[in-house]
Amino acid sequence: MRLDVVTIFPEYLEPLNVSLVGKARARGQLDVNVHDLREWTYDRHNTVDDTPYGGGPGMVMKTDPWGAALDDVLAEGYEDGAHGPVLVVPTPSGRPFTQELAVELSERPWLVFTPARYEGIDRRVMDEYATRMPVYEVSIGDYVLAGGEAAVLVVTEAVARLLPGVLGNAESHRDDSFAPGAMANLLEGPIYTKPPQWRGHGIPDVLLSGHHGKIARWRRDEALRRTTRNRPDLIERCDPGAFDKKDREMLSILGWRPGPDGRFGRDPEAVEE
Numbered sequence: 001m002r003l004d005v006v007t008i009f010p011e012y013l014e015p016l017n018v019s020l021v022g023k024a025r026a027r028g029q030l031d032v033n034v035h036d037l038r039e040w041t042y043d044r045h046n047t048v049d050d051t052p053y054g055g056g057p058g059m060v061m062k063t064d065p066w067g068a069a070l071d072d073v074l075a076e077g078y079e080d081g082a083h084g085p086v087l088v089v090p091t092p093s094g095r096p097f098t099q100e101l102a103v104e105l106s107e108r109p110w111l112v113f114t115p116a117r118y119e120g121i122d123r124r125v126m127d128e129y130a131t132r133m134p135v136y137e138v139s140i141g142d143y144v145l146a147g148g149e150a151a152v153l154v155v156t157e158a159v160a161r162l163l164p165g166v167l168g169n170a171e172s173h174r175d176d177s178f179a180p181g182a183m184a185n186l187l188e189g190p191i192y193t194k195p196p197q198w199r200g201h202g203i204p205d206v207l208l209s210g211h212h213g214k215i216a217r218w219r220r221d222e223a224l225r226r227t228t229r230n231r232p233d234l235i236e237r238c239d240p241g242a243f244d245k246k247d248r249e250m251l252s253i254l255g256w257r258p259g260p261d262g263r264f265g266r267d268p269e270a271v272e273e
């Protein structure tokens, strides 16, 4: 997979040399190219922003540097269709970046990122490139960052670990929390390693029992416990067919009941476990 990032802070992308993404680059599985947007400015001050039409606070990134930069980057191998590039535009007004979208992007050969500073990029830039390629405006969560560079790191890491051969062990991503198409998206419960005692804290006996069935059941119960507590929306959204008899017993203990449509919701009478 090829990645291009156009930014006014190329040094912000240095983490792409580290860890999983860095190793994938070293192995030739990822071809990462970071470009300084100011190389496509032609005035004395290397201007990339200007005041917004209609007034208002902040500055807007100008069309021309982006147009010139993207034309040059895309000229390095543009193709139409599934083999062509996609534009990924990080913005707090984008669609939520999810595991499903990470999987979709991981199936493309070429991602071009345009992280912005200031209030964002002149709309006409996205409109122009949308005539040539898919444009994904994505947000990584409900908070506001000072710029899109951190979001590029987030998206790149989520996508890179899905590429064939990038994760060390060839275990599948099917069991990832949030794997698309999973029966139920539950958060993972707690995990432990040696030593068996640490500062007076032991580990649950079942994990030492060697009883694989019991261990699997305990893990599932802990996943339900953690998901009801931290992400009740995931339980409410679940197809009730995803819950077996034991799941239902656990959900009941946690104070969750099926509603008229079968979907689970928190029993308003229940006391928090």
Ligand code: 6GU
Pocket (backbone or CB within 6 Å): 089, 090, 091, 092, 138, 139, 140, 141, 142, 143, 144, 145, 146, 147, 148, 151
């Ligand atoms: Cl992608 N960019 C910025 N600036 N803020 C964000 C974001 C992106 N996602 C959430 N907040």
